[in-house]
Amino acid sequence: MEAWSRKALELAEGVIQASDEISKLSPHALKTTSTIGTVSKVVFALEQFQECVRYLNTRRSKGTIINIDGEDDLQDVIFLMLRPWILDLIPENPTNRLASRFAIKDFLSKELKTVIEAKLIRDKKHGREISKELHDDIEMYKDHPKCSEIIFFIYDPNALIPDVRSLRRQIDGPRNYNGKKLGVHCVVKP
Numbered sequence: 001m002e003a004w005s006r007k008a009l010e011l012a013e014g015v016i017q018a019s020d021e022i023s024k025l026s027p028h029a030l031k032t033t034s035t036i037g038t039v040s041k042v043v044f045a046l047e048q049f050q051e052c053v054r055y056l057n058t059r060r061s062k063g064t065i066i067n068i069d070g071e072d073d074l075q076d077v078i079f080l081m082l083r084p085w086i087l088d089l090i091p092e093n094p095t096n097r098l099a100s101r102f103a104i105k106d107f108l109s110k111e112l113k114t115v116i117e118a119k120l121i122r123d124k125k126h127g128r129e130i131s132k133e134l135h136d137d138i139e140m141y142k143d144h145p146k147c148s149e150i151i152f153f154i155y156d157p158n159a160l161i162p163d164v165r166s167l168r169r170q171i172d173g174p175r176n177y178n179g180k181k182l183g184v185h186c187v188v189k190p
Contacts, residue, residue: 127160
């Protein structure tokens with residue numbers, strides 16, 4: 001087995017174990033079923049991201065430590081957290097072209113009609129410009145037939161977004177595009 005496959009399996013086991021432990025402690029525990037069911041439960045699960053990472057990085061055994069050095073690492077952790085509950089979660093799927101551009105959805109659940117986008121804030125400039133990037137993504141996804149909800153998960157480990165409340169006010173909430181409703185959710189961690 002290749003090293004990356006072994007690492008992915010170790011991460012998956014650790015994240016599932018951490019999710020089980022968090023579920024025991026939480027009064028709003030997620031039920032382990034064939035699907036997580038609703039977008040609000042997906043958002044709730046993503047709100048537990050930092051607890052899952054903290055658990056894996058501070059447990060007594062010498063297991064895998066999660067280092068999130070790039071957006072691909074972030075996507076791996078999110079996939080491992082959500083896949084047990086969202087069985088049709090599809091990673092890295094290109095959308096249709098709009099003009100001469102297309103976007104790569106990080107994750108898609110056709111059953112939930114939901115796109116999940118992971119963003120890692122790289123530097124101060126990216127922190128200041130993340131709002132524009134999210135608005136551009138909304139424009140790309142608003143006409144996608146399998147997307148009625150977008151969840152943006154933004155990992156900002158160095159607190160480089162100048163005003164998280166303002167960002168959430170700009171992004172969170174329902175939208176309407178020519179009669180098509182689109183729910184947009186914004187989770188910022190840590």
